[in-house]
Amino acid sequence: MKLKSMMKRLVNLLAAFILSVNCISAQNLTRWVNPFIxxxxxxxxxxxxxxxxxxxxxxxxxxxxxxxxxxxxxxxxxxxxxxxxxxxxxxxxxxxxxxxxxxxxxxxxxxxxxxxxxxxxxxxxxxxxxxxxxxxxxxxxxxxxxxxxxxxxxxxxxxxxxxxxxxxxxxxxxxxxxxRRIIQSQLRMVSPTVVEGYRIITGWAKLRKIYFHLExxxxxxxxxxxxxxxxYENTPVINGTELxxxxxxxxxxxxxxxxxxALSPVSIENARLNMATxxxxxxxxxxxxxxxxxxxxELKKIIIQGTDLQKKIFYTALYHTMVQPNTMSDVNGEYMASDYVTRSVAKGEVHYSTFSLWDTFRAAHPLYTLIHTHRIPDFVKSMMRQYDYYGYLPVWQLWGQDNYCMIGNHSIPVIVDAVLKGVAGVDEEKAYEAVFNSSIVSHPNSPFEVWEKYGYMPENIQTQSVSITLEQAFDDWCVAQLAKRLGKEKDYNHFMKRSAFYRNLFNSKTGFFQPKNDKGEWIEPFDPYKYGANGGYPFTEGNAWQYFWYVPQNIPDLISLTGGNKAFVAKLDTFFTVSYQSGALNDNASGFVGQYAHGNEPSHHVAYLYACAGEPWKTQKYVAYIMNELYNDSSSGYAGNDDCGEMSAWYVFGALGFYPVNPVSGEYVIGTPMLEEAVIQLPGRKTFTVKAPRKEDNEVYICSMKLNGEKYTKNYITHQNIMKGGILEFVMTASPGK
The missing domain is CATH 2.70.98.10 (Beta-galactosidase; Chain A, domain 5)
Incomplete structure (x- = not known):
């Protein structure tokens, strides 16, 4: 009888598995994508x-x-x-x-x-x-x-x-x-059905070469x-700058x-080959x-169950995360390197560009590490090729050229994260050489001799000084973690010391990170509500309120600087409720919840900090609000620029129920899952399933959790937990579970 019952259970499990596989294979997920969002x-x-x-x-x-x-x-x-x-x-x-x-x-x-x-x-x-x-x-x-x-x-x-x-x-x-200007271009009639040519143009990306073959x-x-x-009538070829x-x-x-x-950044011959292939x-x-x-x-890498509206927003967001980075090598492996020399990748590799790293290191790249693991080595190698031929890693790279329009050097967390998460195909020693030298060789917005001398960026020497100090301290922490992994103790200690430089700009009297000059004096007047843009002010595309929270490498220390959990939560409460404005807003500031501005990246992790200070129900409250109110399925579906998929990646993580507050820690802080079920397809045919059934839409608070059938009480889940495969189950409620 026991054997018969066991056999019946096996048959049912097999049938359920087959049904599940068939459901997955039968899904037409592209129907949920609305490219007009x-x-x-x-x-x-x-x-x-x-x-x-x-x-x-x-x-x-x-x-x-x-x-x-x-x-x-x-x-x-x-x-x-x-x-x-x-x-x-x-x-x-x-x-x-x-x-x-x-x-x-x-x-x-x-x-x-x-x-x-x-x-x-x-x-x-x-x-x-x-x-x-x-x-x-x-x-x-x-x-x-x-x-x-x-x-x-x-x-x-x-x-x-x-x-x-x-x-x-x-x-x-x-x-x-x-x-921006066109330096040279050509149109050539090759045959009655073929036109070829090129243009060389400079602009945000310098001296781009685009070759084409048209049939x-x-x-x-x-x-x-x-x-x-x-x-010119019926002429076979023309050269000029306004063609x-x-x-x-x-x-x-x-x-x-x-x-x-067909396009190629290398040659017309390669454009022909791209088309023929x-x-x-x-x-x-x-x-x-x-x-x-x-x-x-690609969309099948996450199978979800939810409302039709949730599916539209989720799958369109997932789609937008995969529009870039862009392939920059031709089918024969050739690409235009950052020194304008044609080089080749190894067989089977792809060279990429369009790395909006100030944005995408926060959530988009952690998402790639999770669901596009096989692409990560090529992303990393593409970044390191700039180091090889340019001297330091990309800051904001497009068409193989860096434009330095943003701050920090956030190739570093992307590369370190790939190594620490054990992604195969990344050379650890080479990675360390690239991140180390990119943290000591000065380049635009990163004068490291100033950094080392003062222990912060003085605003009268380096503008955007507070934002750079905070972000560079995080990058240094990332370098330290890779040094530790490789047993480089001296380097580890040096970069850990630099990772705490944010403390040198904390003013205990005002409770904010503030700018100093090279004499160590606070620069007055100081207005925590006043915005900066991309130069000429201590804060980048934000204000002191929005940048206060950027110490992801040491949140306990930030809590301590604030006066402990209670004071930290009180400051978060003020942040999310005070709508006072001082002067003009930055153009990128939008999607407001108090001072929180979801339309730009410095705010993106802040709602999750409540969970780090012992009040996760407030994280659940605000994350749910942001997903429900600041995303929709219309042409105005995002609260700000999507920034190469970063705004979209935030939603994908938010809907799954966790977020990489420190994208290199290997931990995801738990927020509130918004989907009835989500199945993440992992390497090795493993799956990680998140289940959060709810009877009412307002059930956004977590009552309890189970991981693989066992009670789970941590406020985070590790990357290792997820990659092993398993099931994370939530019991949801409409009342805060304090």
Missing amino acids: GTGAVQSSLSGNNYPGATVPFGMVQLSPDTREAPDWAQASGYDYNDSIIYGFSHTRLSGTGASDFIDILLFPTISDKRKSTFTHQHEQARPGYYQVLLKDEKIQAELTASVHVGVHRYTCSDGDQLKLWLDLDHSANKGSWN FSQPILSNQLYDGNRM RGLFCFDKKWNKELICKV EVPGWDFEYIARAAETSWEK
Whole structure:
């Protein structure tokens, strides 16, 4: 009888397992992704600065409409949902950033020779890997899809119309920003169906080289090539700095035109090879299905159960975390190194760029370590290649070049985290060499001789001094942890000493971190509510209130400086409730809960600090509020710039129920799980499941927890716990569990 019962139980378990596998395989998760989330503000809010166009996970090509003739800060990705005009479809852009760049190689189909058209959202749609819009003035349907290196366009017009196509190499982000200008470009007619060329442009990223190979499904009947206002008719090649071409196709061909555009940062030959390898044929539907399949594979790394609204927000957020970093090596492994020399990665490796590290080291990169473990060695090696050829690790890198627009050197926590979490394929000694030297070799915003001399950054020597002091102290703590792992005791002690430099700017009289000059004097007047931007003030894109909490490497010491748990919680209470403003806000300050500004990264970990001070129910309260009130499924779905997926990664972690307050500690502070169930797919076919069933939406407080069936009372869960696989179960309630 006992054996029969056991067999029955095994059969039921097997059936449940098969059903579970079938459910996972049958999921169509791309249907929950809405690429229009975060593409346009409403009522003076920030929107996210995302775009709706076609790309594949971590691809080089991001093919999307440009709704501005010269996209700038407020439309950094080139698209604004509130606009009504499309100027064409360009192949590269940044996702969610606060500044614009890329916007390369624009195509625009036309009947009338115009270079723009109105459009409406009623005739526009997008899904992962696909975008469609009706160009109203031209009566042309435009469809876009992509592979890693190739953008594919399909344009459909009415019978009898003569379709023409503009190819614009002058179109770019605003040339009034970052001293942006085109240094040289070329258009070359290779055959009746092939056009090739390049442009070299400088801007936020310096001296970018973009080579392209373009194939048409129909032969070109005639062309007009322009350099500025000078027109050349049916010429085979043109060079200049304001190039565009108008290509005319014969009416006798069918009404559909397909254009394939392959990119390379290295050469036209590589662009040809990229196309021949990835998109040799002309089946648009097949290419679009392949793009969608690539997204489905990545989205399945976390399977959730929740409301439809939760699924839309969650899977769109997960999607946005995988738009970048971007592949920067060609299919043959060649890439343009930071010293402008063509080099190659080893077979099977990929070189990446677009590292918005001031943002993404906080949550996006910890998320990659969790669910994209196999990509981490390539991310790390890509960063270390800049060290090899440039002398120090990336600060904010795009198209292989650093722009230094932010502070700290947050490649360091990303690399150290990969080593400490045991990611295979990362050379520990090489990693240590890179993080060590990047912490002693001075570079923009990081004068380490000043750091060592004063034990802080004096504002009269280094502006943004308080923010840099706090963030650099954390980076130094990360270096110390890697030194400790490798048995480098002298280095460990040195960097641990530097990791406490934040104490040198703590003013016990005011209870804030404040700026000093090089004489050790407090700089007055001091206003903790006053904002700084990116220079000329001690705080970066925030104020003293928002930066007070940035000591993730030693939260117990921060609590002690504040006067203990009770005083610390009281200060948090004030932070989340006082809405006083002093002067103008920084442009990145938005999504307010008191002084907390969810629209920018310095605040992102703060709600979780209640749990570190013994009042986790307040963490649960505010995390739930932020997820419910500051995210939605509209064009204004984010409370601030998505910043290459960081705002999205915050939501993914928040919904799962834990967050990397110190992203290198290997611990995630528990918040409040918002989903009925989430299953994280881990390496080795393991899974980690979070269960939090609730009867009412207001059940945001944790009553009790179990880890693998055993009572669990810690306020954090370790990375090791998760990677082993298992089940974390929550019992939720509507009342704070004090």
